[in-house]
Amino acid sequence: MDAFTTHTGVGVPLRRSNVDTDQIIPAVYLKRVTRTGFEDGLFAAWRGDEHFILNQEPFKAGSVLVAGPDFGTGSSREHAVWALMDYGFRVVVSSRFADIFRGNAGKQGLVAAQCSQSDVELLWKLLEAEPGTPVTVDLTDKTVRAKDLVAPFEIDDYTRWRLLEGLDDIALTLRHEAEISGFEANRQTWLPTTDPLPAV
Amino acid sequence: MSRTLAEKVWEAHVVRHGSGAEPDLLYIDLHLLHEVTSPQAFDGLRLAGRPLRRADLTIATEDHNVPTVDIDKPIADLVSRTQVETLRRNCAEFGVRLHPMGDLEQGIVHVVGPQLGLTQPGMTVVCGDSHTSTHGAFGALAFGIGTSEVEHVMATQTLPLRPFKTMAINVDGELGPGVTAKDIILAVIAKIGTGGGQGYVLEYRGRAIENLSMEARMTVCNMSIEAGARAGMIAPDETTFDYIKGRPHAPSGADWDAAVAYWKTLRTDDDATFDAEVHIDADELTPFVTWGTNPGQGLPLSANIPDPEQIVDENERVAAEKALTYMGLEPGTPLRDIHVDTVFLGSCTNGRIEDLRAAADVIKGKHVASGVRMLVVPGSMRVRKQAEEEGLDKVFLDAGAEWRQAGCSMCLGMNPDQLAPGERSASTSNRNFEGRQGKGGRTHLVSPLVAAATAVRGTLSAPADLEN
Structure with missing residues (x-):
């Protein structure tokens, strides 16, 4: 995972709440077995509409998505994060994220920046009034900045640290291998295994 | 110190307490896999040269992509076929037990685990699938994870997690006739909203929950995620044992x-x-259906389509307006007047034997309305076999419904079972999102009883409507 400290890019105002992961990427795009190339599925149903924001200049080149509350609800598909990142997004700003989406974003290096809804509204107005305004997201001081607007955002400290350092979760966990083995040695013996059962 | 059920299960699985901002490391007792969210995780293991730590705590099945007809033939959709074949190759390479198409234990992953007795109280259960919350019905801490976490569990059999908050959902009283677990959970989601459970593990309690069968409890816990909750749980009791x-x-x-x-x-x-x-209050519940495009947009069947103008919250009002446009519905229309084209009975929410029995009981001796198609898709091949032994397949076939093979099917339309644009369904599944059941498809979430009655009348209906 690449380290993330600060990013500046075109902000995209998406005035919708409850943007679920079926909207971010419909199930028909989930059939691939690769980890890249999901950009064509991003918001697939909405992108068929020429008025959709990502079909407008300068938002086409957006990299900071500013969305309504309850972003990323529904399915656990990490493809939603891959699709956003493959398209070019580095940050999603919302006042509320679904838990699984937020977790998936943190694993992949997509910053899920939780701002107040009033700041989201201010960002929407600014980005609509002056399309193409650069938005800077700074993970070191946890702010979203655009023109004179400085909006603080929340992100949990551990995820922030991992993103700043670009650290791989699995390698971090494997440092505790001895504790995992110790735990395994003390599990109840009656807990089930998936080993095939003898034919009866 | 006194603790909730969720806290007890959590504490029993802490491998290592995190210090400061660092999360706890939790041991995972059972890891379920399917073909959609696992290929990139297996790939990650291969790239890093890591083994799969506990194949003996891992099990896989094919469910999302599988056709529900002609399953003896190769999957026609080449991309779907590749995904299923990739799972088979990966399971063979890493020594994971797999129940492929045609196997008696094949089916939707959340039907298969409990059916095999692999889901037990007090366990931690994960799967790259948000409806893993289903297994919480046994008093397990069960939740959906993303593909990076799937890879993490494969490599370490653990997950770094921050403790959840706990929320009690007290359902007191008794359900009236024709009111089911599905109506409980749709009413819960309508009450707390699709984000109301965020950051929480829900514990369903109270007499109405205690009186539910295991399968009905699974229906309730299954849709915890639709309220934004990470998991839902019910304390185990004699019904569970x-x-x-x-x-x-x-x-x-x-x-x-x-x-x-x-x-x-x-x-x-x-x-x-x-x-x-x-x-x-369970006594006050009646059959519940959704009218919009998220599972929180639901109302009793006896209600009318709401008027967005009456909604005070701006975000909710805009969401309702967009939902009604998408659904092609007018404010004030009685829900009972809504015609459907398709009825889908199945999914990890309502594809178990009791669901099929309940629907068969309603539809027996009657016929699906003209112009309506009804798909009956058992949750697993074992459910299908049991239903056939009970003669349920004949009941559905005699009524003019289609009797299919097991899989996720039209719940999300990754296989050919999809709605056409503009087509409307009454569906026992869990999500009424735009395009969920096929591009442009319109979904009303319902219980199996409402599904069967709706199939007969062609409009959203409860079984009681058939008696008039």
Whole structure:
């Protein structure tokens, strides 16, 4: 995972709440077995509409998505994060994220920046009034900045640290291998295994 | 110190307490896999040269992509076929037990686990699938994870997690006739909203929950995620133990006694406190259906389509306007007047034997309305076999419904079972999102009883409507 400290890019105002992961990427795009190339599925149903924001200049080149509350609800598909990142997004700003989406974003290096809804509204107005305004997201001081607007955002400290350092979760966990083995040695013996059962 | 059920299960699985901002490391007892969210995780292991730590705590099935007709032929959709074949190759390479198409134990991953007796009280269960919350019905801490976490569990059998908050959903009283677990959970989601459960593990409690069968409890816990909750749980009791006893992977002999003794401790202590509490009166519930494009947009079947102008919250009002446009519905229309084209009975929410029995009971001796198609898709091949032994397949076929093979099917339309643009369904599944059942498709979430009555009348209906 690449380290993330600060990013500046075109902000995209998406005035919708409850943007679920079926909207971010419909199930028909989930059939691939690769980890890249999901950009064509991003918001697939909405992108068929020429008025959709990502079909407008300068938002086409957006990299900071500013969305309504309850972003990323529904399915656990990490493809939603891959699709956003493959398209070019580095940050999603919302006042509320679904838990699984937020977790998936943190694993992949997509910053899920939780701002107040009033700041989201201010960002929407600014980005609509002056399309193409650069938005800077700074993970070191946890702010979203655009023109004179400085909006603080929340992100949990551990995820922030991992993103700043670009650290791989699995390698971090494997440092505790001895504790995992110790735990395994003390599990109840009656807990089930998936080993095939003898034919009866 | 007094603790809730969720806290007890959590504490019993902490490998290592995190310090400061660092999360706890939790051990995972059971990892379920399917073809959609696993290929990139297996790839990650291969790239890093890591082994799969506990193949003996891992099991896979094919469900999302599988066709529900002609399953003896190769999958026609080449991309779907590749995904299923990739799972087969990966399971063979890493030594994971797989139940492929055609196998008696194949089916939707959340139907298969409990059916085999692999889901037991007090366990931690994960799967790259948000409806893993289903397994919480046994008093397990069960939740959906993303593909990076799937890879993490494969490599370490653990997950770094931050403790959840706890919310009690108290459902007191008794359900009236024709009112089911599905109506409870749709009413809960309508009450707390699609984001109301965010950051929480829900514990469903109260007499109406205690009176539910295991399968009905699974329906309730299944849709916890639609309220934004990470997991839903129900304390295990005699109903739970009776369900597990004798299943292929259930403990037996002295192990059974030891397990039950432990399971009986898995209850929220009387003086434990929840971070939030919600009360629902089961006596007041009636059949519930959704009218919009998220599972929180639901109402009793006897209601009319709401008028967005009356909604005070701006975000909710805009969401309702967009939903009604997408759904092609007018404010004020009685829900009972809505015509459907398709009825889907199945999914990890309502594809179990009791669901099929309940629907068959309603539709027996009647016929699906003209112009309506009804798909009956058992949750697993074993459910299908059992239904056939009980003659349910004949009931559905005689009524003019289609009797299919097992899989996720039209719940999300990754296989050919999809709605056409503009087509409207009454569906026993879990999500009414735009395009979920096919591009442009319109979904009303309903219980199996409402699904069957709707199939007969062609408009959203409860079984009681058939008697008039």
